[in-house]
Amino acid sequence: xxxxxxxxxxxxxxxxxxxxxxxxxxxxxxxxxxxxxxxxxxxxxxxxxxxxxxxxxxxxxxxxxxxxxxxxxxxxxxxxxxxxxxxxxxxxxxxxxxxxxxxxxxxxxxxxxxxxxxxxxxxxxxxxxxxxxxxxxxxxxxxxxxxxxxxxxxxxxxxxxxxxxxxxxxxxxxxxxxxxxxxxxxxxxxxxxxxxxxxxxxxxxxxxxxxxxxxxxxxxxxxxxxxxxxxxxxxxxxxxxxxxxxxxxxxxxxxxxxxxxxxxxxxxxxxxxxxxxxxxxxxxxxxxxxxxxxxxxxxxxxxxxxxxxxxxxxxxxxxxxxxxxxxxxxxxxxxxxxxxxxxxxxxxxxxxxxxxxxxxxxxxxxxxxxxxxxxxxxxxxxxxxxxxxxxxxxxxxxxxxxxxxxxxxxxxxxxxxxxxxxxxxxxxxxxxxxxxxxxxxxxxxxxxxxx
Amino acid sequence: xxxxxxxxxxxxxxxxxxxxxxxxxxxxxxxxxxxxxxxxxxxxxxxxxxxxxxxxxxxxxxxxxxxxxxxxxxxxxxxxxxxxxxxxxxxxxxxxxxxxxxxxxxxxxxxxxxxxxxxxxxxxxxxxxxxxxxxxxxxxxxxxxxxxxxxxxxxxxxxxxxxxxxxxxxxxxxxxxxxxxxxxxxxxxxxxxxxxxxxxxxxxxxxxxxxxxxxxxxxxxxxxxxxxxxxxxxxxxxxxxxxxxxxxxxxxxxxxxxxxxxxxxxxxxxxxxxxxxxxxxxxxxxxxxxxxxxxxxx
Numbered sequence: 130x131x132x133x134x135x136x137x138x139x140x141x142x143x144x145x146x147x148x149x150x151x152x153x154x155x156x157x158x159x160x161x162x163x164x165x166x167x168x169x170x171x172x173x174x175x176x177x178x179x180x181x182x183x184x185x186x187x188x189x190x191x192x193x194x195x196x197x198x199x200x201x202x203x204x205x206x207x208x209x210x211x212x213x214x215x216x217x218x219x220x221x222x223x224x225x226x227x228x229x230x231x232x233x234x235x236x237x238x239x240x241x242x243x244x245x246x247x248x249x250x251x252x253x254x255x256x257x258x259x260x261x262x263x264x265x266x267x268x269x270x271x272x273x274x275x276x277x278x279x280x281x282x283x284x285x286x287x288x289x290x291x292x293x294x295x296x297x298x299x300x301x302x303x304x305x306x307x308x309x310x311x312x313x314x315x316x317x318x319x320x321x322x323x324x325x326x327x328x329x330x331x332x333x334x335x336x337x338x339x340x341x342x343x344x345x346x347x348x349x350x351x352x353x354x355x356x357x358x359x360x361x362x363x364x365x366x367x368x369x370x371x372x373x374x375x376x377x378x379x380x381x382x383x384x385x386x387x388x389x390x391x392x393x394x395x396x397x398x399x400x401x402x403x404x405x406x407x408x409x410x411x412x413x414x415x416x417x418x419x420x421x422x423x424x425x426x427x428x429x430x431x432x433x434x435x436x437x438x439x440x441x442x443x444x445x446x447x448x449x450x451x452x453x454x455x456x457x458x459x460x461x462x463x464x465x466x467x468x469x470x471x472x473x474x475x476x477x478x479x480x481x482x483x484x485x486x487x488x489x490x491x492x493x494x495x496x497x498x499x500x501x502x503x504x505x506x507x508x509x510x511x512x513x514x515x516x517x518x519x520x521x522x523x524x525x526x527x528x529x530x531x532x533x534x535x536x537x538x539x540x541x542x543x544x545x546x547x548x549x550x551x552x553x554x555x556x557x558x559x560x561x562x563x564x565x566x567x568x569x570x571x572x573x574x575x576x577x578x579x580x
Numbered sequence: 581x582x583x584x585x586x587x588x589x590x591x592x593x594x595x596x597x598x599x600x601x602x603x604x605x606x607x608x609x610x611x612x613x614x615x616x617x618x619x620x621x622x623x624x625x626x627x628x629x630x631x632x633x634x635x636x637x638x639x640x641x642x643x644x645x646x647x648x649x650x651x652x653x654x655x656x657x658x659x660x661x662x663x664x665x666x667x668x669x670x671x672x673x674x675x676x677x678x679x680x681x682x683x684x685x686x687x688x689x690x691x692x693x694x695x696x697x698x699x700x701x702x703x704x705x706x707x708x709x710x711x712x713x714x715x716x717x718x719x720x721x722x723x724x725x726x727x728x729x730x731x732x733x734x735x736x737x738x739x740x741x742x743x744x745x746x747x748x749x750x751x752x753x754x755x756x757x758x759x760x761x762x763x764x765x766x767x768x769x770x771x772x773x774x775x776x777x778x779x780x781x782x783x784x785x786x787x788x789x790x791x792x793x794x795x796x797x798x799x800x801x802x803x804x805x806x807x808x809x810x811x812x813x814x815x816x817x818x819x820x821x822x823x824x825x826x827x828x829x830x831x832x833x834x835x836x837x838x839x840x841x842x843x844x845x846x847x848x849x850x851x852x853x854x855x856x857x858x859x860x861x862x863x864x865x866x867x868x869x870x871x872x873x874x875x876x877x878x
């Protein structure tokens with residue numbers, strides 16, 4: 130190994146240690162980083178989604194600012210700079226969110242925006258983030274259209290898109306119910322419900338073309354009453370019912386369908402059922418196939434980051450974090466990783482090679498300034514980062530869209546508690562299309578894995 | 581299987597719930613000429629109050645059968661508190677103004693109550709499903725229906741018959757009809773119009789809350805449920821004819837059966853089915869099916 134390589138390696142190691150432990154001599158207290166965090170604080174999505182993400186974001190930022198997160202996220206705040214969150218309510222629809230985004234950037238002067246649970250809001254805000262040149266991290270919405278229909282420089286998404294939910298559900302269903310002859314669906318009549326049903330039914334028709342669809346029910350979002358839909362599902366005599374219902378709609382459907390004996394006739398696949406396991410308890414029948422839209426919650430791998438998230442979340446709410454809370458963690462930790470990588474690179478390049486003079490001053494200057502947005506974007510693109518749900522990789526959308534594995538399992542009531550058994554993990558590449566291929570095209574072409 | 585019986589039963593069950601809500605809306609409009617947008621919030625308050633009362637009752641280990649009385653009690657409490665507060669505190673200062681102004685005022689009340697509900701009950705959905713299954717099930721062919729749904733049909737019938745009796749066969753009903761016909765003349769002959777308005781609005785609020793309270797065991801009580809119901813209730817009273825009790829009953833039945841038919845036979849049309857029917861009715865009878873003929877005043 131040459132002298133130069135050894136010298137550079139030592140420098141990177143020293144700088145890494147400095148980032149993790151303390152600021153260099155001469156560095157002032159770093160300016161706080163202000164992040165706009167947009168999530169549902171009111172409306173039907175607040176209870177199961179928005180509030181858990183807010184609680185998780187607060188707990189994570191408190192822990193990061195205290196420097197108490199486990200490695201590799203143990204540097205205080207973002208690379209030594211404390212983080213402040215500005216919460217905005219996502220309720221009100223895409224037009225309102227565009228206005229709120231502009232307010233966050235122009236009036237509140239946030240450094241970054243992390244947010245958006247609704248796919249409609251993601252599609253509306255992404256072009257505005259690009260226009261306003263503000264680094265924005267989409268942390269929970271699922272529509273594949275964000276990066277399949279447009280290219281962005283300033284927009285990143287730290288959760289995989291929804292195609293993997295449907296594809297893995299079909300794989301798991303066929304593995305556990307090989308004799309299935311037909312199936313039905315009940316999904317909300319808007320982007321998420323329609324996409325989920327289209328992806329699932331397309332995947333099923335590719336993997337098992339002879340399996341028939343009996344009925345596809347598409348009630349209005351927030352309908353709350355499903356009497357006729359349940360009758361139609363009962364009359365269809367389907368082996369299996371696929372559902373991407375969520376929030377109060379899912380709870381109402383389960384409460385109404387259980388007493389009518391629907392789940393004695395048909396097995397149930399709940400694509401995003403994980404957050405409701407504890408709330409619904411025994412209303413979820415044994416044998417229900419549930420997913421968490423990633424390796425979150427009960428599907429999360431054991432490890433220090435998962436233990437950490439559970440502990441800090443539990444300290445605030447006395448309950449376990451659900452999958453939106455894990456998504457919030459991925460959003461914050463993905464941005465932190467990119468920020469610190471960019472800062473490390475900046476510090477590294479600020480040291481005049483081969484000279485001792487001015488090293489301290491240059492380092493302090495670089496440390497206080499922090500990386501520019503362009504430098505963070507460069508570090509974020511194509512990056513990998515560790516989260517409580519495992520390792521995430523920015524592999525799609527020209528390095529702006531995460532892929533990760535996912536998992537499905539089957540519910541089993543044990544001593545009055547809903548547990549998930551027969552968990553099956555699916556590697557990222559087997560349930561998501563390669564970069565540059567639209568999800569539905571990939572499914573219809575046979576879901577081939579890139580060699 | 582032949583789906584027609586299922587369509588009719590599903591339609592009837594849905595109609596009974598919607599009638600209880602819509603009849604309060606049409607009563608208030610018929611007497612006070614106020615299209616009460618806040619009716620949806622009163623529905624939500626009824627649902628939240630019922631879920632809270634029943635939740636606490638069941639958590640205390642009390643007999644579950646008494647929870648039905650609590651559902652009704654919740655509606656009465658909400659109606660008796662919210663009705664007079666809104667009518668005496670706000671609406672009575674607006675009488676005589678344009679109907680559009682009154683719609684805007686009740687819309688403001690709707691927005692205030694939506695936030696008030698969140699403040700009071702939080703944003704987490706409430707679930708109190710126990711009363712839904714407590715009465716057992718009824719098997720009709722291949723389909724199973726909870727008896728609770730048929731009990732609601734009974735409640736809707738009782739509500740409709742009692743209202744029809746009071747309006748058409750009692751002295752109070754005659755006074756009410758006099759106020760509906762001509763408010764100023766009624767006041768001139770000594771009828772206390774203000775009291776009639778107060779009682780009408782309170783009864784209307786109670787019916788909205790009763791709809792919410794009785795639906796609470798069948799659904800997840802969550803923020804936003806009022807907005808969904810007020811839209812459907814408007815469609816029902818517009819189809820039936822604003823201010824008509826019989827119109828509200830027929831409108832609810834039409835909406836219930838049309839929605840159920842769409843779900844069974846053309847699920848992709850379910851979202852628009854009610855509004856297609858509403859558009860057709862308005863083309864044929866612009867004031868609704870049971871619109872009361874009005875003498876032109878000179």
